[in-house]
Structure formats: structure tokens, C-alpha cells
Amino acid sequence: MKNHAVVTGDIIGFTKLSPQKRKALITHTENLLKSWIANAADAEIFRGDSYQMIFADLRYALTRSIQLVCWFKTYVADQDKTRMDTRISIGVGTISYQGKNVLNSDGEAFHLSGRRFDKMQEGEYLAISTGHEETDTTLEIMLNFINAYMASWTKGQAEVIYLILEGKTQQEISAALSLSQPSVNSRLKLAGWKEFEPAIRYIASLLEKKNGN
Template identity: 65%
Template structure:
């Protein structure tokens, strides 16, 4: 059986949104998740504000998790001072079987994702676990750095990073957000992207090592 990655997450402060905004956000999030994968049943929202997605590659699960952090941050209601966020646990391991959808599937990756999600700390936005404890120690050290950066991102910085991870260049992002290219660059600089990006790439490298 090949190694895959499962992400389990929930939306921080979701219940504080008005019903109409909750409905809209969930519909948009479901559409986003299913567009990221080939098999649509491998992405599901459950319990109203929780979601689970199965990815073939651990590196993609990490990139998409950072995008999800940005996705919810950029949907914050700044006018009413309501910050949205997400907590995500990535489990990397074998998948025993696929059920009618991701929620009915099972295997090591699901166990590592779900069980570690349940014990995440309040200041933890991203957690990653494999079946290798030595590797997990190194991952945790890097994630301490990653989580500190994530906690400080603003909705404006998040919307730029989200599009950057979609593969857009700064000029394309500027046009999409009706900003100048220097403004996009300024947001990336203030978000610490120059320091954050290598850490994210090293995480992807580390989890894929045998």
C-alpha cells in the first residue's frame, strides 16, 4: 500500500458567524476542497464546521493546508472584529481502504490525522504526524516556527499567500486583488514569506523521506 496524506480540520469561530455567512462559507469551502482533488468523494465536510481530505502526496497536503489557513483568515469579518481560522492535523501513512467517501475510509493515515487532531493545542494551527517518531520530532521543531508565523498573518496577507500558492505570480495577484505589484510584495514581506517558504518546502521534503 502506498503512503498518502489525510488532513482533518475545523473552522475557528465558525459558530460566531451569522447563519447566512456560515452557509455561504461552507458551500464555498466544499467547492474549493473538491476542486483540489480528482476523486470528489475524497473531500467532505462534516459536523457543520469540520472537514477531511485525502491527498496522494504529502507535499500537496502541506501546501493545501497552508492555503486553507489563508482561506479562512481571508474570510474573517474585520468590520465586526471576528477572526476566522482553522486547525489542521495531517496524518501521513498507508490507507487500508476507501469507503463510499473519505469519512468512511480507514488506515494509518486516517488514524494519525484524527487522533492527533483531537489533542492539538489552542495555539497549534498545523500538526503533522507520521509513523516515525524520530521524524516527528524534527517536524515538530519546524512546526513551532511555522505556527508562530501563521498566527500573525492578517487577512490581507493571507489572501496574497493563498493566490501565490495557487501558482500565480505577483503581477497576476495584483490584478486579481486590484492592488499594485509593490503592495503585493509588501504584504509578502510583512508576512515573513521569505523565511516561511523554505520552512514549508523543507517540511514537504522531510515527510517524504523514507
């Protein structure tokens, strides 16, 4: 049976917003999540500040999860610039049952995602569980490095990395953000992209190798 990635996350700073701002954030988040999914029912918001998605492509799930971290870092919810962040747990495994939406579905990937999410600690932006002890140990070591980088990203750096992960060139990012190309390059350097990007590629290849994709 083909493995899938189940992404479970929540929004940090959500309760600091006014009801109106919370509603706007949920609407924007839901629109973003569903734009990434072929079947809209495979991405849902629940309990106000939590979300869950199913991805058939493991590499794509990893990329989108990092983009979500960037997206929340760049989201300015109100005039006092309340800081938004997110925690994300990816469970990689089989799905035994798909209900009317992701929240009514079940399987190994859901269990791994949920259990790992419940164990996430402060400072963890991204966690991954495959159910394979050796693989998960390697992933934890790599993600300690990844999370340290993401914790340091500024709003401007997150904006650029989000677009890099969209496949945009530095020239295209320069035009989209009204920045000079050297400014885009500087943000990438300060964010540690040269070191970060190979680590992400390695994690993606490890997931695909260990899980038969």
C-alpha cells in the same frame, strides 16, 4: 503500499455566525475542498464545522493545508467581520480501506491525523504526524516556527500567500488584487515569506523522504 495524507480540520469561529452565514461558509468551503480533489468523495464536510480530505501527493497536501489557513483568514462572513480560522492535522501513512467517501474510509493515515488533531493546542494552525518518532519530533520543531508566522498573518498577507501558493507571480497577484507590485512584495516581506517558504520546502522534502514518495 503507497502512503497518503489525510487532512482533518475544523473551523474556528463557526458558532459565532448566524445560521445563514454558517450555511454559506459550509457551501463555500465544500466547493473549495472538492475543487482540489480528483474524486469528489475524497473531500467532505462533517459535523457542520469539520472537514476531511485524502491526498495522494504529500507535498500537495501540505500546500493546500496552508492555503486553507489563508483562505479562512481572508473569509469575511458578515458585516462585523467575525474572524475565521482553522486547525489542520495531516496524518501521513497507508490507507487500508476506502469506502463510499473519505468519512467511511480507514487506515494508518486516518488514525494518525485524528489522534494528532485531538491533541492540538490553542495557537496551532498545522500539525503533522507520520508515526515515525524522529521525523515527528523534527516536524514539531519546524511547525512551531511555521505556526508562529501564520498566527501573525493579516487578511491582506494571507490573500497574497494563498495566490503565491497557487503558483501566481507577483505581477499576476498585483492584477488579481488590484494592488501595486511593491504592495504585494511588502505584504510578503511583512508575512515573513522569505523565511517561511524554505521551511515549507524542507518539510515537504522530509515527508517525501521518510515516507517513500
